[in-house]
Amino acid sequence: MFTVTGTTSTYCVLGNPVAHSMSPLMHNTAFRHLGMDAIYLPFEVDDLPAAVSGLKALNIKGASVTHPFKEAIIELVDEIDDTAKKIGAINTLVFTKGGILGTNTDWVGLVKTIETLLPISDHTFVVLGAGGAARAAVFGIISHGGKAIVANRSEKKGRLLADEFDMPFVSLSKLENVQAACLINATPVGMYPQEDDTPVPTQILTRYKAVVDVIYNPVQTKLLKEAQSQGCMTASGFEMFVHQGIEQFRIWTDTTPPAKEMRDVVYQRLMNK
Incomplete structure (x- = not known):
């Protein structure tokens, strides 16, 4: 003991x-x-x-x-x-x-997680959020030869992050017009105890090959379950x-x-x- x-x-x-x-x-x-x-x-x-x-x-x-x-x-x-x-x-x-x-060390963890699904180089990723996890995601993607698009509820904060890394910004309401290899949820939406929440509508998930959620509690968020139902490869924040x-x-x-x-x-x- x-x-x-x-x-x-x-x-x-x-x-x-x-x-x-x-x-x-x-x-x-x-x-x-x-x-x-x-x-x-x-x-x-x-x-x-x-x-x-x-x-x-x-x-x-x-x-x-x-x-x-x-x-x-x-x-x-x-x-x-x-x-x-x-x-x-x-x-x-x-x-x-x-x-x-x-x-x-967040970016190290995220890069290793993404690479279980697809290579980062030459792929485009939509990153939801503009906080610390989103910043780590954008950095990791760029440093490994990928491209990032920032999407965020607050346009002001989202544009600040996008401009800082010289990446495009898209509002959440326009996500249905975006096509990318992978969607990354870098927001706390869907985290315990609000497991019934999800950051995006189910119907837009068909526009992605893969979906990654940085949330690890629960391991299978509503977002990941819905992504799997749409045929996406998924990885948990776990x-x-x-x-x-x-x-x-x-x-x-x-x-x-x-x-x-x-x-x-x-x-x-x-x-x-």
Whole structure:
């Protein structure tokens, strides 16, 4: 049985809400499997600047950053690496004696997930959303030779993202006029507990070969079920979540992550809900 002591290294996830997060289960499983004296905790945050100050004061070793703080956290770190700077969002914090380093592993997870369905190079992708996950998706697609079209409920925010990456923007109401290889939902629409929601009408899904949803809880969102009914290949955010978490663990601990154990424990929990 693992016992927390005064020398136990602490890691955490910052978000609001975080009750649904599987990150504590995944990372704590990895720590226990490797016999590491470390623990990972969920922190629901109302005041982000105060929370970051508190983490520094408490000697936290590393943190995940989730919705809705992936962009706001940029102003609160001491250093941001080139990848996170280009994406414009941070999902991983590393605490050192020199301060806080911000990086991003979301794009790694998403690229690996997309590539289970089709190659990114020379294909066009419609990315729904304009937040941190959408930014990671656009970056990953462009960096691997693909083309992206941004679609978002807020035209202003959507155009800002599209212009920043020199990509076209389309309003959600005009999606029926767009043809692409793959649709990526990078919004929280359809996430637990609002599983009956979906970001787009069923009839437009026939315009895509593949559909990817960044949501991992539930594993099969309404969007993915409807896409499958229309003959689309699909991939769940579950794979993206695990891959980005594996990369986080590697960054924090400089240790080879127990990938199979991390994947299996999250999948089992999601399937047994």
